[in-house]
Amino acid sequence: MIEINNIRKSFEGKEVLKGITTTFEAGKTNLVIGSSGHGKSVLMKCMVGLIVPDDGHVVYDNRDFTNLPYSEMRDVRREIGMLFQGTALFDSLTVEQNVEFSLKMFTKMTPAERKDRVDFCLSQVNLEGINSKFPAEISGGMKKRVGIARAIALDIKYLFSDEPNSGLDPLTSRVIDELIRDITEEFNITTVINTHDMKTVFDIGDNVIFIYEGSNEWQGKVKDIKSSGNKRLMNFIEASYLG
Amino acid sequence: MKFFYQFGKYILFLRGMFSKPERLSVYIDRTFTEMNNIGIGSLAIVVIIAFFQGAVTTLQIAYQLISPLIAKPVIGSIVSDSSMLELAPTITCLVLAGKVGSHISSEIGTMRVSEQIDALEVMGINSSGYLALPKIVGGLIMIPILVIISIFLSNVGGIIAGEASGILTSEEYLQGARESFLPYNLFFSLVKAVTYAFIITSVSSFHGYYTHGGALEVGSSSTKAVVYSAIAILFSDYILAQLML
Numbered sequence: 204m205i206e207i208n209n210i211r212k213s214f215e216g217k218e219v220l221k222g223i224t225t226t227f228e229a230g231k232t233n234l235v236i237g238s239s240g241h242g243k244s245v246l247m248k249c250m251v252g253l254i255v256p257d258d259g260h261v262v263y264d265n266r267d268f269t270n271l272p273y274s275e276m277r278d279v280r281r282e283i284g285m286l287f288q289g290t291a292l293f294d295s296l297t298v299e300q301n302v303e304f305s306l307k308m309f310t311k312m313t314p315a316e317r318k319d320r321v322d323f324c325l326s327q328v329n330l331e332g333i334n335s336k337f338p339a340e341i342s343g344g345m346k347k348r349v350g351i352a353r354a355i356a357l358d359i360k361y362l363f364s365d366e367p368n369s370g371l372d373p374l375t376s377r378v379i380d381e382l383i384r385d386i387t388e389e390f391n392i393t394t395v396i397n398t399h400d401m402k403t404v405f406d407i408g409d410n411v412i413f414i415y416e417g418s419n420e421w422q423g424k425v426k427d428i429k430s431s432g433n434k435r436l437m438n439f440i441e442a443s444y445l446g
Numbered sequence: 447m448k449f450f451y452q453f454g455k456y457i458l459f460l461r462g463m464f465s466k467p468e469r470l471s472v473y474i475d476r477t478f479t480e481m482n483n484i485g486i487g488s489l490a491i492v493v494i495i496a497f498f499q500g501a502v503t504t505l506q507i508a509y510q511l512i513s514p515l516i517a518k519p520v521i522g523s524i525v526s527d528s529s530m531l532e533l534a535p536t537i538t539c540l541v542l543a544g545k546v547g548s549h550i551s552s553e554i555g556t557m558r559v560s561e562q563i564d565a566l567e568v569m570g571i572n573s574s575g576y577l578a579l580p581k582i583v584g585g586l587i588m589i590p591i592l593v594i595i596s597i598f599l600s601n602v603g604g605i606i607a608g609e610a611s612g613i614l615t616s617e618e619y620l621q622g623a624r625e626s627f628l629p630y631n632l633f634f635s636l637v638k639a640v641t642y643a644f645i646i647t648s649v650s651s652f653h654g655y656y657t658h659g660g661a662l663e664v665g666s667s668s669t670k671a672v673v674y675s676a677i678a679i680l681f682s683d684y685i686l687a688q689l690m691l
Contacts, residue, residue, distance in 0.1 A: 248564075251568050252567070252568075253564050253567060253568065274465070277570040277571075277572070278570065279570075280567070280568055280569060280570035281569070281570040283568055283569075283570075285565065285568045287561045287564065287565060288561075289560060289561055291560060291561035291562050291564060291565040292562075292565075293557075293562055293565075294560070294562070304569070305569050307469065307472060308468045308469045308472060308569070308571060309468060309469070309570070363568075
């Protein structure tokens with residue numbers, strides 16, 4: 204479980220996050236929705252420590268991440284997997300080396316054990332036989348799947364995904380969504396997804412937090428969205444479908 | 447003020463690199479890769495520059511010193527000393543600041559703008575240490591070796607130019623070089639090489655690491671890395687000469 208408490212962040216005097224408080228449940232797909240530029244990515248970066256919030260706390264299973272020394276923060280990060288919007292695969296490494304990377308850095312596995320684990324992770328995302336390809340040689344959807352395989356290579360507890368469907372066709376988007384949902388349930392991971400794709404929300408979402416201009420405008424279960432009565436949320440959903 | 451801010455940031459960047467490596471064997475592998483990139487990858491340009499540098503210096507010194515009152519071996523001693531003291535370390539490293547520095551800066555900068563550095567950080571890896579430290583260590587080992595090769599080839603260039611132009615024989619050149627040789631000069635040259643190696647690799651890594659934006663900013667960081675490395679090399683050249691000679 205991840206708890207965030209009163210997270211605030213400003214850039215050059217402009218307040219991007221205005222005190223967001225919420226809880227992301229373990230084993231659930233938690234979605235952060237909102238229009239572009241309203242603070243979703245900044246919130247996620249604050250949660251994983253890529254941006255230091257001006258105020259507030261991020262607590263991973265009773266560990267206050269924001270107040271940990273850097274060395275202990277790194278220990279928590281080893282339990283985190285992140286799927287970046289642009290995949291952020293290491294372009295000088297092959298698919299296999301990308302997935303193997305964290306295993307090589309943090310485990311004492313033998314090369315054969317690492318190979319088995321890489322093959323297992325790639326099979327989880329339905330990608331076999333592309334171990335020796337470089338990221339530049341595979342499609343966008345495949346890159347996203349390699350990103351997921353890399354994220355789950357270690358036994359992670361938390362999975363973050365920033366706009367997992369951006370730049371993908373509807374069919375591939377669905378595959379990625381289902382993969383994330385399956386991995387979340389199978390490994391009982393706390394998953395947090397930033398998205399403005401309402402199809403993703405209704406297909407795989409459990410809990411939703413709607414961010415509007417840096418504030419937590421609405422939060423609840425996916426099934427409650429349509430009866431929320433929140434005008435801004437309704438406008439957002441309507442605009443998403445129109446878009 | 448901006449200079450002090452950037453300098454402080456650079457010092458913090460260097461300090462941040464030195465934490466316990468997550469996996470020493472990976473760092474060692476990366477250091478060998480960087481030694482190959484920096485050393486072997488720059489060998490051809492260093493060979494060409496060193497050879498012609500020695501050849502041209504010999505011709506120009508001869509042009510200025512041709513006189514019945516000056517013994518010809520003096521030309522060899524001047525060329526070999528100036529190669530060792532200044533030309534080989536400084537010119538070679540200024541060229542390496544362009545070649546190696548821009549490569550390092552653009553490589554790390556591209557990783558920054560494509561979120562690969564963020565990916566390293568999220569994994570719990572000390573990204574500055576993982577990316578920059580092997581480059582710095584690789585540079586500290588290979589650049590002095592390149593400078594020694596450059597000193598040797600400058601003299602080869604000088605000998606060949608002397609023979610080819612009929613200005614002085616190889617015996618005269620070597621006689622002059624041997625007579626003026628001081629082991630301290632070689633030591634001084636290597637101190638310079640190590641200093642410049644650190645400047646090139648660390649300044650370039652720093653500029654790449656703090657790139658923000660896109661392709662344009664990667665190019666801009668690369669340019670800054672080369673310019674600031676070159677300025678720092680020339681400045682430290684003066685300081686070292688003042689302190690050690």
